[in-house]
Amino acid sequence: MEFKRHRRLRSSEGMRAMLRETQLSTDDFIYPIFFVEGEGIRQEVPSMPGVYHVSLDYLEAEMQDLVDHHIRSVMVFGVPNHKDEVGSSAYDHNGIVQRAIGMIKEKFPELLVIADTCLCQYTDHGHCGVIKDGDVLNDESLTLLAQTAVSQAQAGADMIAPSNMMDGFVAAIRKGLDEAGFEHISIMSYSVKYASAYYGPFRDAAHSSPQFGDRKTYQMDPANRLEALREAQSDVEEGADFLMVKPALAYLDVLRELKDRFPLPLVAYNVSGEYAMIKAAAQNGWIDEESVVLETLLGMKRAGADLIITYHAKDASRWLNKQR
Template identity: 85%
Template sequence: MNFQRHRRLRSSESMRALVRETHVRTDDLIYPIFFVEGERIKQEVPSMPGVYHVSLDYLEEEMQELVDLNIRSVMVFGVPDHKDDAGSSAYDHNGIVQKAIKKIKSGFPQLTVIADTCLCQYTDHGHCGIIRDGEVLNDESLSALANTAVSQAKAGADIIAPSNMMDGFVAAIREGLDEAGFINVPIMSYSVKYSSAYYGPFREAAHSSPQFGDRKSYQMDPANRLEALREAESDIEEGADFLMVKPALAYLDVLRELKDRYPLPLVAYNVSGEYSMIKAAAQNGWIDEESIVMETLTGMKRAGADLIITYHAKDVSRWLNR
C-alpha cells in the first residue's frame, strides 16, 4: 500500500521541535503598561488579573522585571489626572507618558519604548479626537495628534504608535516628527483597528470609555476585509514603518492578507478582552492557561505577525525561559 507517513515527523517531542515551523520568542513580545500620577500606587485592574495601574515610583521595579525576563520592548499608556475637551495632557511635555518615557530611557536605555499616541485617555469625552457639536472632527484633530507624537519623541520614545484612526494621521505625524528633527523615529501605525467589543477591559484600565456615542464613525466595521487593505495601503503611502491589526484573535485572516501583500513588519495586538477571557477561564479551572496562551500566540505568528503586543508577555517569557 502506498500512502504518506506524515506521522514520522511527529514521533517524539524532539522530532516535533526539530520540524516546528512557527515560534514565539521573547524578542517578539511587546508588553503594555499603564502609568498613573501619584505615589505608591500598584493597583490591579479588576477585569485584567495581573495587569496594574503603576505610579512612577514603581517604574524601576517594573522595568527591571522586564529586563530580567528578557523582554526588550514596552508600550507606554498614561492615565492622567487632568482631562479636558482638547486632550491637552496628551501633548503636555510634563505629562504622565512623557515623564514615564524619560524615566525609562534614563534608567533602562536598552529597552525599546513605544508610545501609544491617541487622545481618548486625555479627553473628558473619551473620544480620540476634537469634538464639535457632537461630531469627531478629523482634520482639526490631526495637529493635536502630531503635537502629541512630537512631545513623546522629545521625551525619548523610540517608536510612535498612533491609535486614533483619523484619516491622514500617519502623514500628519510623519510631517510633525520630521519638522521637529525626529526623522529617524519610526511610526508603528494602528493601521487596521476595528470597532471591537474586545476592548472593554482596556477602557476600564485606561479610563477611556466614550462619554457619549461610540467610535464606529472612525474605527472599522468588524465585517470589512477589503477596507483593511485600503487602510494599510494608505498608511504605507503616508510613511508608516510598521502595520498593526487590532484586535488579533478574530482577525487572523486580515493579518495573513497584510503579511502576504506588504513588506513592512506586522504587529498583532492581543487585546484586553482576549487576555481577560483566558484569565477568567483559567481561574475557573476550565482551561490550561499556558497551553491556551501559547497556542493563541502561535496562531497569531502563523497568521503572519512578526510582533505581538500582549499582556501575557511576562508569563510567556517565564514559560519560555524555564
C-alpha cells in the same frame, strides 16, 4: 491501499522540534503598561488580573521585572488626572506619559520604548479627537496628534504608535516628527483597528470609555476585509514603518492578508478582552493557562505577526524560558 505516512514527521519530540515551522521568542513581545499620577500606586485592574495601574515611583521595579523576563520592548499608556475637551495632557511636556518615557530611557536605555499616541485617555468626552456638534473632527484632530507625537519623541520615545484611526494620521505625524528633527523615529501605525467589543477591559484600565456615542465612525466595521487593505495601503504610502492589526484573535485572516501584501513588519495586538477571557477561564480551572496562552500567541505568529503586543508577555516569557 497506498497512503502517505505523515506521522513519521511527528514521531518524537526531537523530530517535532526539528521541523517546527513557527517559533515564539521573548523578542516577539511588546508589553503594555499603564502609568498613573500619584505615589505608592500599584493597583490591579479588576477586569485584567495581573495588569496594574502603576505610579512612577514603582517604574524602576516594573521595568527591572521586564528586563529580568528578557522582554525588550514596552508600550506606554498614561492615565492623567486632568482631562479636557482637547486632551491637552496628551501633549503636555510634563504629562504622565512624557515623564514615564524619560525615566525609562534614563534608567533602562536598552529598553525599546513605544508611545501610544491618541487623545481618548486625555479628553473629557473619551473620543480620539476634537468634538464639534457631536462629531469627531478629522483634520483638526491631526494637529493635536502630531503635537502629541512630537512631545513623546522629545521625551525620548523610540517609536510612535498612533491608535486614533483619523484619516491621514500617519502623514500628519510623520510630517510633524520630521519638521521637529525626529526623522529617525519610526511609526508603528494601528493601521487596521476594528470597532471591537474586545476592548472593554482596556477602557476600564485606561479610563477611556466614550461619554457619548461610540467610535464606529472612525474605527473599522468588524465585517470588513477589503477596507482593511485600503487602510493599510494608505499607511504604507504615508510613511508607516510598521503595520498593526487590532484585535488579533478574531482577525487572523486580516493579519495573514496584510503579511502577504505589504513588505513591512507586522504587529498583532493581543487585546484586553482576549487576555481577560483566558485569565477568567484559567482562574475557574477550565483551561490550562500556559498551554492556551502559548498556543494563542503561536497562532498569531503563524498567521503572520512579526511582533505581538500582549499583556501575557511576562508569563509567556517565563514559560518559554522554562521550556529551554
